[in-house]
Amino acid sequence: MQPPDQGEIRLEGARVEIDSVETALRHGIALIHQELNLADNLDVGSNIFLGREPRRRGLIDHARIHADARLCLARVGLEVDSRTLVRDLTIGHQQMVEIAKALSVDARVLIMDEPTSSLTQHEAEQLKRVIRDLSARGVSIVYISHRLGEVRELAHRVTVLRDGANAGELGAGEITHDNLVRLMVGRDVSQFYRRAAGSASRAPEGVPLLEVRGLRTPAHPEKELAFELRAGEMVGIAGLVGAGRTEVLTTLFGITPAAGGEILISGVPRTMGAPIDAIDAGLALVPEDRKQQGLILEMAVRENMTLASLRREQRNGFLPGPYEAEISASMISRLSIKTPHDRQEVRFLSGGNQQKVVLGKWLALEPRVLLLDEPTRGIDVGAKAEIYRIMEELAGQGVAILFVSSEMEEVLGLSDRALVMHEGRITGELPRRDLSEEAVMRLATGHSG
Amino acid sequence: MKKLLGIFGLLLVVCVATALMSDKFLTPFNIENLLRRTALFGVLSIGVAFVIITSGIDLSIGSVVCLIGVGLPWLLTSVKVPLALGLLIAAGVSVAIGCAHGLLITRLRIQPFVVTLCGLLIYRGVTRGFTRDQTMGFGNDFKELRWLATSRIPVPGIEGFGIPFPCIILLVVAVAAAIFLNQTIYGRYLLALGRNEDAARYSGIRTERMIVLAYVICALLSGLGGMLFVLDVNSAQPADFGNFYELYAIAAAVLGGCSLRGGQGTITGVILGTALMQVLRTMITLVDALPKNIEYAIIGAVILGGVVADELVKRFVARRKAARQLLG
Numbered sequence: 006m007q008p009p010d011q012g013e014i015r016l017e018g019a020r021v022e023i024d025s026v027e028t029a030l031r032h033g034i035a036l037i038h039q040e041l042n043l044a045d046n047l048d049v050g051s052n053i054f055l056g057r058e059p060r061r062r063g064l065i066d067h068a069r070i071h072a073d074a075r076l077c078l079a080r081v082g083l084e085v086d087s088r089t090l091v092r093d094l095t096i097g098h099q100q101m102v103e104i105a106k107a108l109s110v111d112a113r114v115l116i117m118d119e120p121t122s123s124l125t126q127h128e129a130e131q132l133k134r135v136i137r138d139l140s141a142r143g144v145s146i147v148y149i150s151h152r153l154g155e156v157r158e159l160a161h162r163v164t165v166l167r168d169g170a171n172a173g174e175l176g177a178g179e180i181t182h183d184n185l186v187r188l189m190v191g192r193d194v195s196q197f198y199r200r201a202a203g204s205a206s207r208a209p210e211g212v213p214l215l216e217v218r219g220l221r222t223p224a225h226p227e228k229e230l231a232f233e234l235r236a237g238e239m240v241g242i243a244g245l246v247g248a249g250r251t252e253v254l255t256t257l258f259g260i261t262p263a264a265g266g267e268i269l270i271s272g273v274p275r276t277m278g279a280p281i282d283a284i285d286a287g288l289a290l291v292p293e294d295r296k297q298q299g300l301i302l303e304m305a306v307r308e309n310m311t312l313a314s315l316r317r318e319q320r321n322g323f324l325p326g327p328y329e330a331e332i333s334a335s336m337i338s339r340l341s342i343k344t345p346h347d348r349q350e351v352r353f354l355s356g357g358n359q360q361k362v363v364l365g366k367w368l369a370l371e372p373r374v375l376l377l378d379e380p381t382r383g384i385d386v387g388a389k390a391e392i393y394r395i396m397e398e399l400a401g402q403g404v405a406i407l408f409v410s411s412e413m414e415e416v417l418g419l420s421d422r423a424l425v426m427h428e429g430r431i432t433g434e435l436p437r438r439d440l441s442e443e444a445v446m447r448l449a450t451g452h453s454g
Numbered sequence: 455m456k457k458l459l460g461i462f463g464l465l466l467v468v469c470v471a472t473a474l475m476s477d478k479f480l481t482p483f484n485i486e487n488l489l490r491r492t493a494l495f496g497v498l499s500i501g502v503a504f505v506i507i508t509s510g511i512d513l514s515i516g517s518v519v520c521l522i523g524v525g526l527p528w529l530l531t532s533v534k535v536p537l538a539l540g541l542l543i544a545a546g547v548s549v550a551i552g553c554a555h556g557l558l559i560t561r562l563r564i565q566p567f568v569v570t571l572c573g574l575l576i577y578r579g580v581t582r583g584f585t586r587d588q589t590m591g592f593g594n595d596f597k598e599l600r601w602l603a604t605s606r607i608p609v610p611g612i613e614g615f616g617i618p619f620p621c622i623i624l625l626v627v628a629v630a631a632a633i634f635l636n637q638t639i640y641g642r643y644l645l646a647l648g649r650n651e652d653a654a655r656y657s658g659i660r661t662e663r664m665i666v667l668a669y670v671i672c673a674l675l676s677g678l679g680g681m682l683f684v685l686d687v688n689s690a691q692p693a694d695f696g697n698f699y700e701l702y703a704i705a706a707a708v709l710g711g712c713s714l715r716g717g718q719g720t721i722t723g724v725i726l727g728t729a730l731m732q733v734l735r736t737m738i739t740l741v742d743a744l745p746k747n748i749e750y751a752i753i754g755a756v757i758l759g760g761v762v763a764d765e766l767v768k769r770f771v772a773r774r775k776a777a778r779q780l781l782g
Binding site for chain 2: 258260279280281283284290292297298299300301302303304308312313315316319322323324366
């Protein structure tokens with residue numbers, strides 16, 4: 006997809022030139038991208054053979070497509086009819102279709118980019134089985150992931166990349182969590198997750214900053230939610246993908262207005278009919294998908310940074326003069342955002358710096374309640390640590406923080422308290438002293454209490 | 455900025471070429487005519503630019519020009535409503551049309567293309583209906599009102615040349631539009647939501663209201679344009695008055711740097727784009743070597759050329775930027 010600037014690629018000892026996806030495929034190298042590349046309006050068989058449909062007398066031979074597709078699906082152990090439309094499959098099954106498609110071109114090297122990022126636990130397990138099976142049958146697999154548990158489980162060998170260069174390799178016996186993190190961070194692990202034990206469980210008395218009673222989100226209108234959040238508290242929401250975590254945040258923020266129930270800010274009931282209502286109540290949301298929901302990619306750092314606060318800072322509808330330059334300069338230094346200048350278009354920044362711009366946009370409003378949805382998804386370890394530092398700092402200043410995370414380490418490391426969700430319900434609340442991977446997973450898979 | 459220079463350069467080239475091919479081009483009469491037409495069409499182009507910036511489109515402009523351009527003289531001369539009331543109704547109808555477009559697009563989520571295509575058909579049909587296809591005009595009355603479009607401000611020293619008054623109107627509209635787009639938070643909101651409506655909404659912008667506002671601005675300026683056109687020519691035929699004007703307006707906006715993908719555009723660019731369109735039309739009329747009936751083909755080819763050139767330049771710049779970042 007992108008030709009190399011220099012260096013060489015060798016396949017079975019012979020140097021190969023790969024200048025396009027087609028040549029890569031011809032050499033037996035297939036890539037399964039993080040975002041799936043399937044035509045969801047077509048059926049499974051047509052997707053597998055897209056662009057190289059078997060023909061008979063010039064017309065597509067549907068019978069053969071489906072006969073061959075069945076064989077491909079069997080190889081990955083996917084039991085669905087090849088005539089099912091792709092859009093009717095779960096994400097996990099769509100992923101299997103991608104793999105089946107790659108295998109159908111006789112891929113010998115399969116590159117997978119964060120394949121489990123949107124799968125449920127069960128689907129991920131199934132995927133891992135398929136991967137092991139393929140590797141046993143001689144397919145080489147390059148598995149790109151920042152989920153260290155998976156890497157530990159699957160990899161025969163690990164190469165850690167940091168800032169675009171090899172940071173080190175680990176052989177079979179050396180793949181441990183600590184070794185991986187050390188190579189990734191380039192510094193000691195102990196300073197990584199730093200929510201100090203002392204700052205936890207000091208939940209002050211009095212009226213909670215945010216209280217939710219019988220809240221029903223449009224995604225799970227039959228389930229009622231209740232929880233509260235106090236000033237200076239950091240509360241994580243854990244659960245599997247699809248458990249309704251994001252919807253809690255978007256409902257609080259007025260993006261998907263509540264189907265029922267009450268939201269109280271400092272004891273006062275508020276209606277969150279649109280994000281503007283939530284902002285006026287002192288809420289801010291760093292959304293899940295920063296490119297689609299967090300940023301105007303083609304606009305400058307400065308313009309993104311002030312987008313939410315313009316309304317408060319306006320001069321009778323006019324842009325607030327020097328405010329824009331001042332606030333972006335102060336956020337760039339406070340969040341150590343790496344950008345040549347604040348006129349740079351956000352799309353040229355790295356993921357971590359983009360995320361910091363989103364954060365800066367909300368900090369400019371000095372929110373009392375900060376909602377974060379997967380605050381460190383897809384960003385490098387250094388930026389992660391900085392985002393944790395900022396969250397700490399804000400909590401220290403009395404901001405209440407509610408965050409959704411799919412990374413167990415993050416939930417365990419940062420939460421004063423964790424809410425665990427399963428199928429739209431809060432199945433349990435774990436104070437810091439009871440937080441453990443096992444406890445969270447039990448609740449996340451539906452075992453109450 | 456580079457884009458503005460590019461379109462300005464193209465405008466100059468076409469002007470010089472026309473002047474070389476026809477000695478009638480640089481006459482005071484022709485220049486004055488050109489300015490007047492640019493001013494009238496410029497009002498429409500600025501209107502549609504706002505809609506295009508939200509990544510929408512308005513195909514009903516020509517029909518709104520017809521509705522107001524025919525409806526206003528009809529109200530004043532046939533129905534005989536007082537002047538102030540007539541103007542108020544014209545403005546009210548324009549705003550109502552913009553609101554209807556905006557609400558259908560934001561509330562019912564119907565594509566702008568479909569909504570305004572239906573508008574194109576409906577307003578022309580309605581106009582032809584209530585006038586029974588009769589040509590409308592002011593005759594010898596309403597001299598003061600017609601003065602808005604027909605008067606000219608003589609420039610001392612140049613015999614037979616004056617600046618048409620519509621140029622002053624365009625200037626006022628353009629300055630107001632440019633201030634709105636670049637100096638107010640609402641302009642920023644429009645540019646932001648044109649790029650990424652989701653992210654704008656997540657930032658607390660009431661995107662639906664802003665989109666409705668864009669369609670209202672467009673319809674209101676179409677109405678204003680319709681009024682100025684009929685004041686200028688004093689005779690409007692419901693069947694063809696304003697035909698294709700939406701395409702001239704859209705083409706001028708695109709030529710002037712608005713992207714149909716949304717979020718991009720400058721008022722100066724739109725005016726330069728409008729001027730270029732009008733110079734091209736003049737060129738076809740004045741240069742004897744060019745057959746008159748291929749007007750559309752020439753305009754189409756120039757727009758296509760401009761857009762292709764812009765895209766190629768953009769790619770070249772992006773590649774150079776990428777290369778620089780690699781080195782730096």
